[in-house]
Amino acid sequence: MNLEAKKTALRMLVHGIYIVAAGQGEEAVANGVTWLTQASFQPPLIMVAIRVDGRLHDAIQRTGALSVNILARDQQGMAQTFFKPAETQGNTINGYVFEPGPVTGSPLLVDTPAWFEAEVRHSFHGGDHTVFIAEVVEAGVRDPDAKPLALHDTPWQYGG
Ligand SMILES: Cc1cc2nc3c(=O)[nH]c(=O)nc-3n(C[C@H](O)[C@H](O)[C@H](O)COP(=O)(O)O)c2cc1C
Structure with missing residues (x-):
């Protein structure tokens, strides 16, 4: 295989940047994640790939559950905070206030324009990331006009 082309082609995939969170109270963890997409209308499934060696995994x-916190285009600074190990103190993760999701209790960061909670239905342990297939069980929108943050709007890379 042409390794350089493989890396370049895979980095041309279009991704968003989300904050995926799980756990409750002092055990809440949240990380910046880009390998995430919808995978079924009915039931409403998403798939997300999470590093096997991280605390979020x-x-x-x-808990068998997670939340996805959608970031707006002007929240690049917030995204950057979540590429580091999560620090949870009281009702904040990395300094950002969260509250428990109404269905799963997974952390919802209150400053983001939209969110959903999902329950894990399947997981595929294929490589250095596990693919979780999860069903969306609740969602909320705080700012319907927000434009979501895309990886290509930032200087960062994750892929190849
Ligand atoms: C641009 C970017 C995208 C990332 N996307 C993912 C991802 O899709 N899945 C994942 O598990 N980690 C992803 N990460 C890595 C996690 O954000 C990072 O491992 C985590 O925040 C570090 O915390 P930990 O050391 O406690 O695991 C990404 C990092 C960056 C910089």
Whole structure:
């Protein structure tokens, strides 16, 4: 295989940047994640790939649930905070206030324009990331006019 072309082609995939969170109270964890997409209308499924060696992976496996916090285009600074290990203190993660989701209790960051909670239905342990297939069980929109943050709007890369 042409490794350089593989890397360049895979980096041309179009992704958003989301904050995926799991766990409750002091055990809440949240990370910036880009490998995430919808996978079914009925039932409403999403798929997300999470690093096997991270704390977020453990929290999703332990609770069987996760939340997805959608970022707006002007929230690049917030996204950057979540590429580091999560620090949870009281009702904040990395300094951002969260509240428990109404259905799964997964953390919802209150400053983001939209969110959903999902329950894990399947997981595929294929490589250095686990693919979780999860069913959306609740959602909320705080700002319907927000434009979502895309990886290509930022200087960052994740892929190849
Ligand atoms: C641009 C970018 C995109 C990322 N996308 C993902 C992703 O899709 N899945 C994932 O598990 N980690 C992803 N990460 C890595 C996590 O954000 C990072 O491993 C985590 O925040 C570090 O926390 P930890 O050391 O506690 O695991 C991404 C990082 C960056 C910089």
